[in-house]
């Protein structure tokens with residue numbers, strides 16, 4: 303049984319947001335217009351946060367893509383009164399749209415702000431209606447939604463493997479954000495498969511002391527790992543002597 307996870311290398315991320323666009327298109331996320339942003343009701347299953355480091359003119363931009371952290375001990379789950387969010391056997395934190403009654407308790411209890419409420423019926427311009435993904439449910443007004451590691455892709459790959467009477471191949475499935483990233487900053491795969499790209503990357507980065515997770519002290523055991531940015535200039539500075 304795979305245990306799906308993701309590694310995001312911040313050294314490779316250039317903040318282009320191709321991952322965001324790919325996710326919106328893949329998962330039928332409605333278009334976020336300017337008024338929606340102003341009302342703080344934009345929906346983005348993955349967002350790219352930008353930080354500025356240093357003082358002008360020596361300023362550096364830092365980018366951190368933030369999808370659902372897919373916590374093993376997900377704080378959003380026990381607060382749902384109708385069991386609309388739960389864990390699959392493969393460890394994916396899922397949202398059952400037709401069970402959700404819109405209390406939004408899960409959003410309040412998520413520390414990463416990666417759960418979104420549909421305040422309106424979703425709308426697309428006519429020119430985009432034919433591009434909706436038939437494998438993904440269009441969510442209606444009044445329900446929560448979030449990143450689910452492109453679970454429809456995983457299910458499809460598992461069904462294909464079953465029809466072909468074989469096991470799922472290592473790295474046979476990936477998410478839309480990982481597929482679209484031009485710098486391969488995002489890698490998705492089975493954390494329990496030592497031969498998967500994600501496991502190899504993690505093993506190497508752990509030796510280098512580059513691995514961390516967002517707010518990992520909270521003990522929720524996220525399955526999204528980040529690789530620390532290496533500041534080449536700072537690393538080249540000679541160590542202070544006393």
Ligand code: SF4
Pocket residue numbers: 314315316317318319320321322350365367482483484485486487488
């Ligand atoms: S597509 Fe890749 S490089 Fe671009 S913002 Fe997303 S993670 Fe960063």
